[in-house]
Amino acid sequence: MEFSFVQELVHRxxxxxxxxxxxxxxxAEQRMREVQALMRARRISGVPVVxxxxxxxxxxxxxxxxxxxxxxxxEEPVDTWMTKDxxxxxxxxxxxxxxxxxxxxGYGRLPVLDESxxxxxxxxxxxxxxxxxVELNRLLAQDEEHPHQAVDRSAPDGLRMEFQVxxxxxxxxxxxxxxxxxxxxxxxxxxxxxxRVAIAVYEAEANxxxxxxxxxxxxxxxxxxxxxxxxxxxxxxxxDIDLAMKHGWSTASDLVRTLGFGAGLGxxxxxxxxxxxxxxxxxxxxxxxxxxFDLTPAARGDSAPKGPAGRGDEAGAGE
Amino acid sequence: MTxxxxxxxxxxxxxxxxxEQQIQGAMAADLISDVLANGAPGQVWLTIQTHRNVxxxxxxxxxxxxxxxxxxxxxxxxxxxxxxxxxxxxxxxxDTYAVAGRLYALGxx
Ligand SMILES: Nc1ncnc2c1ncn2[C@@H]1O[C@H](COP(=O)(O)OP(=O)(O)OP(=O)(O)O)[C@@H](O)[C@H]1O
Ligand SMILES: [Mg+2]
Numbered sequence: 001m002e003f004s005f006v007q008e009l010v011h012r013x014x015x016x017x018x019x020x021x022x023x024x025x026x027x028a029e030q031r032m033r034e035v036q037a038l039m040r041a042r043r044i045s046g047v048p049v050v051x052x053x054x055x056x057x058x059x060x061x062x063x064x065x066x067x068x069x070x071x072x073x074x075e076e077p078v079d080t081w082m083t084k085d086x087x088x089x090x091x092x093x094x095x096x097x098x099x100x101x102x103x104x105x106g107y108g109r110l111p112v113l114d115e116s117x118x119x120x121x122x123x124x125x126x127x128x129x130x131x132x133x134v135e136l137n138r139l140l141a142q143d144e145e146h147p148h149q150a151v152d153r154s155a156p157d158g159l160r161m162e163f164q165v166x167x168x169x170x171x172x173x174x175x176x177x178x179x180x181x182x183x184x185x186x187x188x189x190x191x192x193x194x195x196r197v198a199i200a201v202y203e204a205e206a207n208x209x210x211x212x213x214x215x216x217x218x219x220x221x222x223x224x225x226x227x228x229x230x231x232x233x234x235x236x237x238x239x240d241i242d243l244a245m246k247h248g249w250s251t252a253s254d255l256v257r258t259l260g261f262g263a264g265l266g267x268x269x270x271x272x273x274x275x276x277x278x279x280x281x282x283x284x285x286x287x288x289x290x291x292x293f294d295l296t297p298a299a300r301g302d303s304a305p306k307g308p309a310g311r312g313d314e315a316g317a318g319e
Numbered sequence: 320m321t322x323x324x325x326x327x328x329x330x331x332x333x334x335x336x337x338x339e340q341q342i343q344g345a346m347a348a349d350l351i352s353d354v355l356a357n358g359a360p361g362q363v364w365l366t367i368q369t370h371r372n373v374x375x376x377x378x379x380x381x382x383x384x385x386x387x388x389x390x391x392x393x394x395x396x397x398x399x400x401x402x403x404x405x406x407x408x409x410x411x412x413x414d415t416y417a418v419a420g421r422l423y424a425l426g427x428x
Binding site for chain 2: 172173191195199259268
């Protein structure tokens with residue numbers, strides 16, 4: 001179980017979530033001697049070299065310093081001694097992909113570039129470990145609140161639905177929500193839960209259509225005890241989450257307002273509908289919603305609770 | 320009062336099949352998230368919106384019917400989705416205020 005759990009953790013992280021962003025850089029016209037001093041002072045083993053607009057042009061590693069020293073060229077400019085074809089990764093890649101590049105090349109650090117090729121961070125085994133610990137802590141906190149959920153994903157009548165939502169496709173708003181609701185109705189869930197899930201998914205879907213650059217994904221997973229909904233997009237992100245959560249706050253354009261969007265009620269209503277609500281956003285990178293809906297026996301439309309006896313049902317009852 | 324009784328009483332034009340559901344109140348709104356935040360199952364929704372989302376919203380909220388007011392014509396996508404989701408769509412030539420007043424007078428509160 002531990003192994004697959006960690007694998008799942010790694011799978012849900014993107015590279016930008018595991019990179020270090022305060023990167024020490026240097027310029028091609030610096031002397032190798034200065035870089036050597038910089039590396040010693042900051043205790044780092046590699047320094048990316050950028051040009052005047054922040055594009056990556058090379059990297060200086062300990063090996064490059066040693067080569068320059070060997071030949072007595074430590075006073076020469078970085079340009080002559082740096083490694084020019086740098087292996088890089090992209091900020092939006094799944095972390096697994098960047099980890100396999102680290103693994104394959106054996107390098108201790110990889111510069112991370114954004115879409116336009118700008119250097120935005122650096123991933124190292126330490127920065128990855130750090131991000132995993134942070135994510136693990138978050139999950140543990142979530143599990144304490146609801147003990148037996150993260151583990152049991154293989155319920156007999158489980159459901160998993162994934163929707164790709166296209167930015168700007170106003171006419172399709174609500175289609176994911178309608179499809180999901182139909183599935184929930186087919187499984188005999190109580191009307192109240194069906195509605196709360198469908199409303200939250202509708203609002204999340206509308207936000208992907210209206211506010212994102214490239215749309216996003218909605219994933220809904222149901223097991224015996226919960227419905228978990230994850231909504232993810234990769235930009236533009238929300239600068240001030242408290243403001244975005246306020247009733248009536250909206251940045252919707254006039255065009256989408258004529259279609260009835262932009263009341264500024266979506267996010268607050270999602271929070272109201274879900275039993276657990278979490279929003280995380282990084283400007284420039286995107287937004288992620290984690291929603292959970294608890295399935296009480298009544299919500300499942302059961303007369304008697306199912307599942308093996310002595311499973312600790314009292315744990316979920318006290319909420 | 321049922322949806323079809325209301326349609327008859329107000330002289331509404333149906334563009335989908337008309338349900339026999341009991342009406343449980345009504346709301347007038349043109350903002351989608353207003354309906355999703357403040358609507359309730361069984362209500363009739365009065366609106367000037369005519370795009371496909373209207374059927375998705377009605378289905379999400381389990382509304383009894385939608386009345387599109389002001390003589391506006393729904394687009395075909397809306398009618399298709401409404402039929403698929405068994406949402407009743409009715410049209411009125413009167414504006415929202417007038418339809419709301421008449422519904423209220425009929426005892427829909
Ligand atoms: N996925 C997202 N990416 C970027 N910004 C978002 C995203 N979701 C919400 N926002 C920002 O948060 C604000 C509030 O969102 P909320 O859903 O509450 O209202 P709205 O979408 O503007 O209007 P409504 O949902 O009532 O139609 C938005 O106007 C937008 O600025
Ligand atoms: Mg919204």
